[in-house]
Amino acid sequence: MAGLKIFGSDPENQPKPRQRFADDVVGRFRAGHTIDDRPASLDEWRITTGDPDVAARVYELFGGEEPQEGAAKGEDNIEVFTAADSVAIIIESAKSLRQRMVLWGRSGKPIYVSDGEFILDENGHPTEERDPDADLTFQERKEKKDIGAVPDIDLFFRLADDPDLGIFLFKTGSWGLAYELARDDVQGALEQAEGPVKAVLALEPVSFKAKSGPRKGQTVSYTKSSLTLKGAA
Structure with missing residues (x-):
């Protein structure tokens, strides 16, 4: 049975098919933001995008604050401060x-x-x-x-809860993550998998008392990013 013919016969009046960006980068995961032009880390993921539909969907999936216009210029101007400190993802290949x-x-x-x-x-x-x-x-x-x-680390992935939403990017210069990726040979594990891999991308709180340096004796707290592979997708 054919669909409804409700847009008349003039080709100019036909609705444009909704574009799907399943193979495009539709948003970025960020571990921080800026306050008065100064960088500040976050305990939960901030996701930025230029697509209101993507923003609405990640808000639906991960909660937090409703999508809002961010300070970024250009297309990546909608941000969602989520309530998620860890997200299940799918990494398609090495x-x-x-x-x-x-x-x-x-x-x-x-x-x-x-x-x-x-x-x-x-x-x-x-x-x-x-x-x-x-x-x-x-x-x-x-x-x-x-x-x-x-x-300089770039990780491209899909959301395990909605793979067809599109590809997301996490970009970081974290020394801690670089250390863990090299120590655990994550690149090698992805190459051996020969296919999509399930993983968890997380923000983890770290706190310790400094034993030396200018902050000796003080408690140092920060949030680090981590990537844990969970097997074939």
């Missing part, structure tokens, strides 16, 4: 996770990009040129963060 070390110049452009051992070419392939920091320990790299290369 290519969905990009990890690299970047030495940024004052212009905001990379001076060099590496995999931690070798400099990468424009296509992301290792060259024969060694990373200048290749022989440093993780801690030594981290201590050079103001003058050396820093992690």
Whole structure:
């Protein structure tokens, strides 16, 4: 049985099919925001998007504050401060996770990009040129963060509760997440899976008493991001 013919015969009056962006990046997960132009971390995920339908759906899924217009300019201007500190996701392949070390110049452009051992070419392939920091320990790299290369991590994924909503991006320069991804060889696990993998993307509170440094004796608290693989999707 055919559908209703309620739009007349003029092609100009026909409704445009609703576009679905199932294979596009429709939003970003963010672990912080800005207050008076200063960065501040969050205990629950903030999701930004340019699509009101996507904003409404993530609000329905994860609760929190109703979608509102954010400070960001451009298309990514709707934000949802969710009530979720962890979200079940689906990572489609090893290519969905990009990890690299970047030495940024004052212009905001990379001076060099590496995999931690070798400099990468424009296509992301290792060259024969060694990373200048290749022989440093993780801690030594981290201590050079103001003058050396820093992690640059992109994770593309779908929401386990609504995979067809589209692809989301979590972008971070977290040293803690870089350490855990390398320690647990998450890239290798994704490659071995040879298909979509279930995972949990979470924000975890961390608190400890500093034993040295300018905050010695003080309690230091912050929120770290984590990624836990849960097997084939």
